[in-house]
Amino acid sequence: MRVPVVIMRGGTSKGVFLNYEHMPENRAIWEDFLLDIMGSPDQRQIDGLGGANSLTSKAAIIKKSTIQGVDIEYTFAQVSLDNQFVDFSGNCGNISSAVGPYAIEQGLVHPIEPVTKIKILNTNTNKLIISEVEVKNGKVQTEGSCSIPGVPGTGSPIYLSFTRSEGAVTGRLFPTGKPLDWIETKNGTIPISIIDVANPLVFVRAQDVGLIGNESPNEYTPEKLMDLEEIRSAAAEMCHFSKKEDATKKSPAVPKMTIIAPPMEYIDSTGTMRKASDMDLTIRMMSMQKPHQALAITGAICTTAAAFLRDTILSDIVIPNHEIVRLAHPAGIMETKVDLLAGHINAIKVVRTARTILEGFVFTKENYQILELAAQAN
Incomplete structure (x- = not known):
């Protein structure tokens, strides 16, 4: 054809x-x-x-x-x-x-x-x-x-406004009904937050998975990627997408594995030094079991919304005090803009080309x- x-x-x-x-x-x-x-x-x-x-x-x-x-x-x-x-x-x-x-x-x-x-x-x-x-x-x-x-x-x-994106895939802001969950992994028990805005993400703190948080995509070992996929697969089961044993094949794209850390200096993929004062959160994402070279837009939307929620693992790391949220990823810093209506998020806007x-x-x-x-x- x-x-x-x-x-x-x-x-x-x-x-x-x-x-x-x-x-x-x-x-x-x-x-x-x-x-x-x-x-x-x-x-x-x-x-x-x-x-x-x-x-x-x-x-x-x-x-x-x-x-x-x-x-x-x-x-x-x-x-x-x-x-x-x-x-x-x-x-x-x-x-x-x-x-x-x-x-x-x-x-x-x-x-x-x-x-x-x-x-x-x-x-x-x-x-x-x-x-x-x-x-x-x-x-x-x-x-x-x-x-x-x-x-x-x-x-x-090109400006994109994502409106009322809560529960985009699972129908719930918190797919498990809770802002914080604890899961058993082969490396111990760790806290995670699964949040669904534009796309479901499973958030983990870098320190809880043996990372600093500012790693470049080529710094993840095959063993570390397997550890991260173990966590993501468990979250996929918690979202009722598939059994955790089948998640890599049956639900490889969602939820998206997302590693977060406090603002910190790092050199991005262009060789530019990024200062901690220029960001609100350090973030690294996985895409189909591989490190994302930058940051997924739906991931940025979900993370921005999560920054305004209480009692998640993001709550102690990022405290937004303005309508712009600055997310530091491997290729640089992405800014999102929050449209607040009566204290609630009405839409989140990003710019692309x-x-x-x-x-x-x-x-x-x-x-x-x-x-x-x-x-x-x-």
Whole structure:
């Protein structure tokens, strides 16, 4: 099959964007279809469009919405490198930043100058995202002075507002019903906080897992990654995603393992010295069992919300005293802005950049139209 695709960078991620109309009608075939396109399972993804990294093995399915008050419906897919598996359980904030530009460029949304506001419903979490995209002469602007840690160069700013994102995947702010839990690991009993805002995260203190907190992605040993996955798998069971023994295969993307520590000096991946006074929290995340090179946007949203909650393991580390929360990750410092309404979080806003890299066709190995016909015949 020849399938129209667009490859886009959104924030610090890259993905394949597909129009919903070009997807197989049978949703049961979507997993095989996306694995085929990306070249999975294969660590190199040599026979597909995947970039051999969890940050570049992503897909977005976009649809013009018929729901009142919604412009675009967007489904995110995290395509596994190693397994015959596609995870639809959560969203990716970075990829979300490219949805607005894609919708405008593909004629799914009418552009309004100088800024087009697009209401995006993420179908994975059933949560609304407001995207603000700069437009000039009817076209999406990509050039600008906005820079984000983890991406070379600068671009036009895209503002994303995540509204009322509590319980995005589990339906509960605290999936276990408690802000703090204790779990048994092979290295002893440790406290964790599982919080679901935009995506569910399991937070651990660096000191409780034998880390400092300012490690770079290449400093984690295979043994340490296994220890962290043991904790994440236990949290997956506590969220009722899967049994802990099966979590790596059946729920590899959520909850997301998140390591936190107090502000501290470190040298980021660009060689820049980051001062403790310029941050509110030191944070390191895992992505599909590997260290994240920067910070997931949904992770930043969840962490920002968590900073305003009581009795979690974050409570003694970060005390927000302003509407801006500064999160120090391997590639730099990300700022989020909190919109408070009557003392409660109404929305959390982040800024990203995005651009189209390629538009064309991908050739699949299987003919999914024939497979659909065969399935209907049976």
